[in-house]
Amino acid sequence: MDGRSYDQYGGGGGRGRGGCRNSGGRGYGGGGGSRGGAGGFWSSSGGSNSSSWRSSGPSPTPPSTNSQANSSSGGSDNRPWRSSAPSPIPSTNNQPRSSPGGFDSRSWRSSGPSPTPSTTQSPSSRNYSVEHKAILQSMKISEEKQLPLPSNTRDDKILPMRRPDRGSLSARSVSLLANHFSVSFNSRSVIMHYSVEIKPATIAGKRPFKKSIPKTVMRSIKDKLFTEDDNFPVDMVAYDGERNIFSAVELPVGEFTVTTSFSYKFTIREVSRLECSKLEEYLCGKISYIPRDVLQGMDVVMKENPSKHRISVGRSFYSKNYEVRDDLSCGVAAYRGFYQSLKPTSQGLALCLDYSVLAFRKPVPVLDFLKEHIQGFTKADDVIRMRREVINALRGLKVNVTHRVSKQKFIISGLTREPTRSLSFDLIGRNSQDSGRKIGIVEYFWEKYERRIEHLNIPCLDIGKPNQINYVPMEFCVLVEGQRNRRLDRDRAQFLKRISLAAPAERKNSICEMVQGQDGPSGVVAENFDMKVEKNMTPIQGRVLGAPELKLREMNGSICPVTVDQERCQWHIDGKSLVGAQSIERWALIDFTSTSHFKMHIQEFVYNLRNHSSRLGMHMEEPVVCCSTGMHEFSTVSRIEKLLRKVVADARQGGCQQGKELQLIVCIMTKRDPGYKYLKWVSETQIGVVTQCSLSTHASKAQDQYLTNLCLKINAKVGGSNIELNEQLPNFVNEDNVMFIGADVNHPAAQNSTCPSIAAVVGTINWPATNRYAARIQPQEHRKEKIVNFGSICRDLVNTFAQRNNCKPKKIIVFRDGVSEGQFGMVLNEELRDLQRAVCTEDYWPTITVVVAQKRHHTRLFNSKDGGVIVNVPPGTVVDTTIIHPFEFDFYLCSHYGSLGTSIPTHYYVLWDENGFTSDKLQKLIYNLCFTFARCTKPVSLVPPVYYADLVAYRGRLFQEVAMEQSSESRSAASASSLSAASFQQNFYTLHQDLQNVMYFV
Structure with a gap:
C-alpha cells in the first residue's frame, strides 16, 4: 500500500513526510536555491491599524535610502510602505511592496501595467474611479504623491517578492556541505540555438512513415550526421534528443540526408543566439526575470556527456551495469545513478547533483528473463504451460535480435498461436524464383542466417506491426537495456527503498564520485562551451533554531511546560495530560479478525x-x-455501509440518545485492505462518524508508544487538542485572529489520462493555538495544478473561522504545496488574485502572505561532526545563504530528526508578503508550527497546514476510486471516459455535515 497509508492503521508518526520519513534518492522533483538581495521595505512606528487608508493622519514620508526592513514598534503592519514585495532591483532607493490589484481600492494595488519606478503617475492616469479619489481625499493623501507601482511586475504579471533581509537568529551555527557544485561560464559567450526536424525520407510508390521516431533513434541519426560530415563539429554541440541543438559555433542549416537502416531527412534551422551575459545580469540582480532560454541551453550542454555514457531518464542518468548486491532476483535490478539540474543561486550558477536509484529490467535473453521473472518457470518448454503468464510478462517490452547485425528495437505484441516448427510464410524476395514460395521459419533462419533453432516446440515472439508479420524465435531475442520496471511487489519495493535511503556519508561519497567520473556532467563538450564544474561540494554556514516551548497539562488540569530533547527534539507525555483531552463516552468497536487465525483478544x-x-x-x-466479523466485509461498498449503519443503529439502542450520536468507531483489521477506502468513504460522507483503524499485529502487542500514537489520532479526530505552543507565534505577538491555510493538489498516476485531480484546502479554525483545522475537497480537471475556485473555498474557511472566533482573521498565511518554480506565476496571478477577490470586501481587508513549500527537490545538506563523520543535520537547521536564489525570498529548513537515510530539508519560497515578515520571524514561525502536528510527539518535516492538505487530498483520491468503482458497477458497458466522468461529481466528495469541520483525516 501507498506510504501514505502506513499510519492510517494505527499510531505511527504520520506519513512518510512526517517525523518518520527522511528518505531521499528516488530522483523525484527538482531543487531550487535562492539568494537575498538588497531592497526591503519601511514601515512607520506605532499604531495598530494595518492600512494607511484607515488612519486619520497623513502618510509618513518614506526614507530615501534604506535597504533593510525597519520593523514597526507596535508589531503590526503599517502600510502603504509595507505592502507585498520589495523592489526587485537592489538599490539605495527603498521601494514599496505591492499586491496584485484588479479589484482593490488601494492606490498601489492597480491591475494595470507597472510604470517605470522612477515615474510618478496620478491616480487619474491609472483610470481610478470616483470612489478611489474619494478614499484618497478622506485619507488626506495627495494624488500627485502616490507611490508608483512596484517594479516586481512584468507585463502586468506579478513576480515573486525580493528577500527583505538575511536571517541571523540561531541557537548555534553549524558548518555544512551542500550537493551544489559551482559552475563557471564565460559571460561573453554566445550559444547558438537550432531547431531540428527528423523525418523518414519519402520513397516513391510508398506511403510516408507516420509513426514517431524514438529518442534513441533520433540521437543515433544526429550522431551519424555529425560524425560523417566535417562541417558539423561533434564536440561543439549538445542535443536534447528531440528538437533542439545548442552549439558553441555556427552550424550549416538546411536539409540533409542520413542513411542508417532507413533513410531520413535531417532539417536544421537557426532559432536564436543566446547571450550568456543575460544570465550573468540575472545572477547579479540587474534584471528580475530569468532568461530561461539561456539556462535551458546550458542545462542541455551539462547533460550531453552523461547522456552519451549512461541510461537517461528525464534529468537522471543511471549506470548501464548493476551491482550484484542490487539484483532484485525477478529479472529486475536496481541501477544506481544521479540526478542533475542547473540552478541560479547566490554563489552564481550551480549544478545540483543527487544520488538516485531506479529499477530496470536486466538486458538478458528473453528466456533467461522468464526464468527469473516467473515463479516455476525453469525451462523453455514451460512457455506452453504458462502461456498467459509469459504474455503478461513480455507484452510491451522492447527487444533486440541476435540473428542479424542491427540496432533496431522491436516491441513484443504477443506470442504465435502455433509452435515454431509449424510456422511458415510466403517469401517475398528480389529473386522472382523465390517470390511467393512458402517457407517455414526453421528453414528460413537456416537459409538466410545459418542459424539453427533449438526450441522448436514453443511459440515465437510476435514483434510485428499491425498488418505486418514478424515472428522471431525467443532464443534470438534479448531485452533492450534501460527499460524501467514500474511495478514491484511489496518485498522488492521495500528492498529498492532501502537502497535509495542511503546514509549521509554513503550518499555524499556517491555524489562526489559521480561528479568526478568520466561519465559525469563534465566533459569535452562542456569545456568547449567555456563551462567548468567545481569538483567539490559547496561549503555553507547553517543556523540551528532553538526548539519552542510547548505545554501540556498536569493530571489536575493545570498547564505545565514540556521538556524537549535537545538532540532529536522529541518530547514525552508520560504522566501528563493532553492539553485539550476529550472525553469519549459513546464509541463502538468492530473486530474484523474473528474469522482469522490471528483473532484479537x-x-x-x-x-x-x-x-x-x-x-x-x-x-x-x-x-x-462491540461486534465481530471478518475481513470479507471490505469486499464491497454496500457490505461495509450495511455493517456501519447497523453499528450506528445498535449504538442508539444501546444508550446513544438523540443529539448524542456515536463519536468514534474503532476498527481492528488483520491487514491493509483495498476496502479501506470503502470504510472511509461511507463513514465520512454517508454516516458521519470518524473511524480509527488499527492492525491487529500492532494492537495485540499494546506497546506504550503505539497506544500513545493511537490516542493522539483519536483525540484529534473527536475535536481535542494534543499539544500547544507555550509562547505566541513569531511576528504575531499580541495579534488577534491569524489564520493559516494549506493547499495541495493530488494528481492521478502518470498512466491515467482521464481521472480528475483532487484539490484540498485546509484552514485553522482556532486562535492562538492554531492546531485545529477544517478541510475542503473538490475534484477538478485532469492534472490541472491551479486550484479552481480557490477563492471561494478560502472564503468558506474564513467564514468557518469567524463562526468559531466571532471575528474574521485579520491576517492570512497561505502555504501552497506541489508547485514548481515555473508555476509561481500561476499561484501569484491566478490563485492569489482569486483569493483576494473572494475574501476581501469594502470593510474587510486581511493582509496576506503566500509561501510555497517544496519537498520534491534534490538539495541535500551534510553535517560534518568532529572527526569528519558525516551525519544528518540537526532539527531546526536553516540555510538562507549561498545555495538559495540570488535575490528572491527563499530558504531551506530541516525541521525534523533524520533517523533513516539522508534528511530532506523543505524548501520554503515566499512569493507574496503583506505582513512584513523578516527572515528570522518567518523561519521561526514555520519551525514552531512543525511542533504542533497532531499525530506524533516530535516535529515533522513539513509545515502542518501543507501536511494536512496533503492528507486530505489523498483522502479525496480514495473517494475518487470509490466513485469510479460505484459507477462501473452501475454501468455494465461503461467506457473509461464515462466512468471517469462520474468521479468528477462533487457529491462523492461532500462530507457529512457532522464532519465538515472535524479533523477526520488525521
Whole structure:
C-alpha cells in the first residue's frame, strides 16, 4: 500500500513526510536555491491599524535610502510602505511592496501595467474611479504623491517578492556541505540555438512513415550526421534528443540526408543566439526575470556527456551495469545513478547533483528473463504451460535480435498461436524464383542466417506491426537495456527503498564520485562551451533554531511546560495530560479478525486502550457496541455501509440518545485492505462518524508508544487538542485572529489520462493555538495544478473561522504545496488574485502572505561532526545563504530528526508578503508550527497546514476510486471516459455535515 497509508492503521508518526520519513534518492522533483538581495521595505512606528487608508493622519514620508526592513514598534503592519514585495532591483532607493490589484481600492494595488519606478503617475492616469479619489481625499493623501507601482511586475504579471533581509537568529551555527557544485561560464559567450526536424525520407510508390521516431533513434541519426560530415563539429554541440541543438559555433542549416537502416531527412534551422551575459545580469540582480532560454541551453550542454555514457531518464542518468548486491532476483535490478539540474543561486550558477536509484529490467535473453521473472518457470518448454503468464510478462517490452547485425528495437505484441516448427510464410524476395514460395521459419533462419533453432516446440515472439508479420524465435531475442520496471511487489519495493535511503556519508561519497567520473556532467563538450564544474561540494554556514516551548497539562488540569530533547527534539507525555483531552463516552468497536487465525483478544485491547487514554487525560467509557466479523466485509461498498449503519443503529439502542450520536468507531483489521477506502468513504460522507483503524499485529502487542500514537489520532479526530505552543507565534505577538491555510493538489498516476485531480484546502479554525483545522475537497480537471475556485473555498474557511472566533482573521498565511518554480506565476496571478477577490470586501481587508513549500527537490545538506563523520543535520537547521536564489525570498529548513537515510530539508519560497515578515520571524514561525502536528510527539518535516492538505487530498483520491468503482458497477458497458466522468461529481466528495469541520483525516 501507498506510504501514505502506513499510519492510517494505527499510531505511527504520520506519513512518510512526517517525523518518520527522511528518505531521499528516488530522483523525484527538482531543487531550487535562492539568494537575498538588497531592497526591503519601511514601515512607520506605532499604531495598530494595518492600512494607511484607515488612519486619520497623513502618510509618513518614506526614507530615501534604506535597504533593510525597519520593523514597526507596535508589531503590526503599517502600510502603504509595507505592502507585498520589495523592489526587485537592489538599490539605495527603498521601494514599496505591492499586491496584485484588479479589484482593490488601494492606490498601489492597480491591475494595470507597472510604470517605470522612477515615474510618478496620478491616480487619474491609472483610470481610478470616483470612489478611489474619494478614499484618497478622506485619507488626506495627495494624488500627485502616490507611490508608483512596484517594479516586481512584468507585463502586468506579478513576480515573486525580493528577500527583505538575511536571517541571523540561531541557537548555534553549524558548518555544512551542500550537493551544489559551482559552475563557471564565460559571460561573453554566445550559444547558438537550432531547431531540428527528423523525418523518414519519402520513397516513391510508398506511403510516408507516420509513426514517431524514438529518442534513441533520433540521437543515433544526429550522431551519424555529425560524425560523417566535417562541417558539423561533434564536440561543439549538445542535443536534447528531440528538437533542439545548442552549439558553441555556427552550424550549416538546411536539409540533409542520413542513411542508417532507413533513410531520413535531417532539417536544421537557426532559432536564436543566446547571450550568456543575460544570465550573468540575472545572477547579479540587474534584471528580475530569468532568461530561461539561456539556462535551458546550458542545462542541455551539462547533460550531453552523461547522456552519451549512461541510461537517461528525464534529468537522471543511471549506470548501464548493476551491482550484484542490487539484483532484485525477478529479472529486475536496481541501477544506481544521479540526478542533475542547473540552478541560479547566490554563489552564481550551480549544478545540483543527487544520488538516485531506479529499477530496470536486466538486458538478458528473453528466456533467461522468464526464468527469473516467473515463479516455476525453469525451462523453455514451460512457455506452453504458462502461456498467459509469459504474455503478461513480455507484452510491451522492447527487444533486440541476435540473428542479424542491427540496432533496431522491436516491441513484443504477443506470442504465435502455433509452435515454431509449424510456422511458415510466403517469401517475398528480389529473386522472382523465390517470390511467393512458402517457407517455414526453421528453414528460413537456416537459409538466410545459418542459424539453427533449438526450441522448436514453443511459440515465437510476435514483434510485428499491425498488418505486418514478424515472428522471431525467443532464443534470438534479448531485452533492450534501460527499460524501467514500474511495478514491484511489496518485498522488492521495500528492498529498492532501502537502497535509495542511503546514509549521509554513503550518499555524499556517491555524489562526489559521480561528479568526478568520466561519465559525469563534465566533459569535452562542456569545456568547449567555456563551462567548468567545481569538483567539490559547496561549503555553507547553517543556523540551528532553538526548539519552542510547548505545554501540556498536569493530571489536575493545570498547564505545565514540556521538556524537549535537545538532540532529536522529541518530547514525552508520560504522566501528563493532553492539553485539550476529550472525553469519549459513546464509541463502538468492530473486530474484523474473528474469522482469522490471528483473532484479537478484544477485551484485553479495550482495557489497554482505555487505561492508556485515561493516563493522557482522555476519559473513555466502555464501547456501547462491540461486534465481530471478518475481513470479507471490505469486499464491497454496500457490505461495509450495511455493517456501519447497523453499528450506528445498535449504538442508539444501546444508550446513544438523540443529539448524542456515536463519536468514534474503532476498527481492528488483520491487514491493509483495498476496502479501506470503502470504510472511509461511507463513514465520512454517508454516516458521519470518524473511524480509527488499527492492525491487529500492532494492537495485540499494546506497546506504550503505539497506544500513545493511537490516542493522539483519536483525540484529534473527536475535536481535542494534543499539544500547544507555550509562547505566541513569531511576528504575531499580541495579534488577534491569524489564520493559516494549506493547499495541495493530488494528481492521478502518470498512466491515467482521464481521472480528475483532487484539490484540498485546509484552514485553522482556532486562535492562538492554531492546531485545529477544517478541510475542503473538490475534484477538478485532469492534472490541472491551479486550484479552481480557490477563492471561494478560502472564503468558506474564513467564514468557518469567524463562526468559531466571532471575528474574521485579520491576517492570512497561505502555504501552497506541489508547485514548481515555473508555476509561481500561476499561484501569484491566478490563485492569489482569486483569493483576494473572494475574501476581501469594502470593510474587510486581511493582509496576506503566500509561501510555497517544496519537498520534491534534490538539495541535500551534510553535517560534518568532529572527526569528519558525516551525519544528518540537526532539527531546526536553516540555510538562507549561498545555495538559495540570488535575490528572491527563499530558504531551506530541516525541521525534523533524520533517523533513516539522508534528511530532506523543505524548501520554503515566499512569493507574496503583506505582513512584513523578516527572515528570522518567518523561519521561526514555520519551525514552531512543525511542533504542533497532531499525530506524533516530535516535529515533522513539513509545515502542518501543507501536511494536512496533503492528507486530505489523498483522502479525496480514495473517494475518487470509490466513485469510479460505484459507477462501473452501475454501468455494465461503461467506457473509461464515462466512468471517469462520474468521479468528477462533487457529491462523492461532500462530507457529512457532522464532519465538515472535524479533523477526520488525521
